[in-house]
Amino acid sequence: MSTKKYCAGCGFATTVLKNCAKCKAAVYCSPACQTTHWAVHKPVCRALAPGEVWGIEVLSAGDMRRAGVPPDALAARFRHVLLTPGHPALAMAELCPATAAAGLPVAIYSPVIHAGKDDGRGGSNQPAVYLRVEVDSGLAPLRWQLNDPGTCILHRADRRPLTRETAETLWKWIAMLMSDAWGYPEDGGWAPASDLFAPAPWQLFSRQYYREQREKGRKGFTNFYAPL
Structure with a gap:
């Protein structure tokens, strides 16, 4: 695993990085990058x-x-939520197979x-149900289909940052x-849809999505760096 660190502002790796004085977590290559990134950080x-772990609440x-x-x-x-030791999301969340197959072990609660x-705070939550789909079927478990999961919480099972x-x-x-991969016949030459739940397709899609959102002026998508 790479030990490189990347500037939270511009996304480039450099040997001259300084930690944020307050949280000590984010690192920057220059005061200009830190100032530009402040609204996101x-x-x-x-x-x-x-x-303690930062999680993401999915409303x-x-x-x-x-x-x-x-x-x-x-x-x-999607909004940040601080998970303290003993929070049920840390103890009871289940791994999302699709994200894990892509290389991001995200757990959902x-x-x-x-x-x-x-x-x-119950009610339907399409993003949460989609995040919980099984790789082999493209469907979420029945308990996720038959029950409205309400507002859910995500966090990385490896405790690395999740934005x-x-x-x-x-x-x-x-x-x-x-919507675009399932339903095509494998006997007609199509690869199994389950094969697309993998790091390479995820990386290609995410880079394109980040670029599209950045062009729309969305600040959180200003760069694309590790860990995603």
């Missing part, structure tokens, strides 16, 4: 205590309505499905595969 600029359709946010407002659907309780932009891109990638 500010929500998670905090020194983490042992065992349900109901929570989006209650907040008065249009369903197509992608940036508002639903209070409704995993804890059996409705916290008043809102990565969570959104993973959802869009899986949605693309489900």
